[in-house]
Amino acid sequence: MVSGFGYNSPIFLTDSRGHAPLILTIKGRTMVDVGSDKWLAKQLSVGESCLEKAYCVLDDGRQIHYLRWRREPLNVKNWDVIPATLLVHGAAANAYWYGYFAPLLFNEAKGFDIIAISNSGNGDSSNLNSYSVSDWADETLNVARTLKLFRAAKPKVVAHSFGCFIATYMFLRSGDLFSGLVLIDCPISEFDVDVKVGPTPNGEQLRFKPHIHKTTTPGERFRLMPDQPIKHPALVKHVAEQSSVKVLQGFHWKGDPDRDLKMIHTKHPLITGEKLLNINKTKCKVGYIYGTETAIVKSKAGNFIPYVYKSLSPYIPVIPIESAGHHVWLDKPVECAAAVILLFEKFDDTHLAFSSL
Numbered sequence: 001m002v003s004g005f006g007y008n009s010p011i012f013l014t015d016s017r018g019h020a021p022l023i024l025t026i027k028g029r030t031m032v033d034v035g036s037d038k039w040l041a042k043q044l045s046v047g048e049s050c051l052e053k054a055y056c057v058l059d060d061g062r063q064i065h066y067l068r069w070r071r072e073p074l075n076v077k078n079w080d081v082i083p084a085t086l087l088v089h090g091a092a093a094n095a096y097w098y099g100y101f102a103p104l105l106f107n108e109a110k111g112f113d114i115i116a117i118s119n120s121g122n123g124d125s126s127n128l129n130s131y132s133v134s135d136w137a138d139e140t141l142n143v144a145r146t147l148k149l150f151r152a153a154k155p156k157v158v159a160h161s162f163g164c165f166i167a168t169y170m171f172l173r174s175g176d177l178f179s180g181l182v183l184i185d186c187p188i189s190e191f192d193v194d195v196k197v198g199p200t201p202n203g204e205q206l207r208f209k210p211h212i213h214k215t216t217t218p219g220e221r222f223r224l225m226p227d228q229p230i231k232h233p234a235l236v237k238h239v240a241e242q243s244s245v246k247v248l249q250g251f252h253w254k255g256d257p258d259r260d261l262k263m264i265h266t267k268h269p270l271i272t273g274e275k276l277l278n279i280n281k282t283k284c285k286v287g288y289i290y291g292t293e294t295a296i297v298k299s300k301a302g303n304f305i306p307y308v309y310k311s312l313s314p315y316i317p318v319i320p321i322e323s324a325g326h327h328v329w330l331d332k333p334v335e336c337a338a339a340v341i342l343l344f345e346k347f348d349d350t351h352l353a354f355s356s357l
């Protein structure tokens with residue numbers, strides 16, 4: 001049974017070996033208005049009731065902005081028994097992208113502690129002189145330590161897109177500190193080929209335009225990367241507004257405008273099935289979620305999904321979200337949250353047969 005948020009209509013998910021769809025019967029609110037302005041306002045309102053907005057100051061002085069939703073379990077006044085959930089964003093995103101998604105993971109009976117961070121150079125966090133995947137991984141781990149997420153109940157991590165590289169790097173070194181890793185729509189490579197990550201000579205990787213936009217709104221200028229059809233305009237408008245700063249003349253985007261130019265030319269190991277199996281076997285449990293309409297699937301000439309199932313199944317569960325693009329929780333927030341909760345319960349109960357849920 002999937003606990004947490006609720007909806008009347010059952011949600012269908014296919015398990016990692018292509019068996020009959022899983023039926024998640026979830027009770028509560030209606031699904032009819034998902035993604036609408038009304039639904040968004042409701043989700044944000046639910047979240048505001050237990051939301052903390054603050055900065056985590058690390059030893060080197062950098063300030064990492066985070067959002068934290070938490071509530072003690074009913075009849076139990078002990079934070080030690082609540083496993084924290086750390087949400088890691090993708091490239092050019094920030095903690096606020098999870099603002100409406102986090103409340104879908106709330107579990108009022110068991111309590112919850114959910115933290116979304118903005119890595120340095122993103123959102124409202126500090127800008128640095130240089131950036132790298134390894135530094136962001138260390139930064140994320142240090143934030144978890146500073147916020148005291150490592151307690152009797154080990155924390156879990158949910159990462160999306162480029163954030164999956166950060167999380168995987170962190171888990172290869174310190175995965176034993178956690179109880180689970182959920183990767184959402186990241187490329188999984190067959191071969192471990194190191195790729196150099198860093199600025200191009202002419203700065204083509206620049207993602208944040210440093211100038212002020214005077215004649216348009218954030219929602220009008222905002223584009224997803226990679227681009228995909230917009231299924232819920234209200235949600236995209238929301239993340240656009242949360243990715244921008246209003247000024248007297250107009251607005252500018254949050255984040256270090258020179259972030260990509262400051263990326264260190266360093267070898268960037270790819271995520272492979274072998275690495276994930278290693279984490280799953282020696283560190284903690286791993287799960288994978290992807291959108292069936294994602295640009296990652298389409299860019300691999302039909303070879304990606306067969307490889308994912310071949311390399312991960314049956315040891316690592318794989319959950320496809322139908323009709324979702326790369327930004328899965330923008331297209332299918334309810335289904336994505338249900339999949340995350342399902343994986344969490346799988347991590348916590350090793351006797352739970354994934355194919356029979």
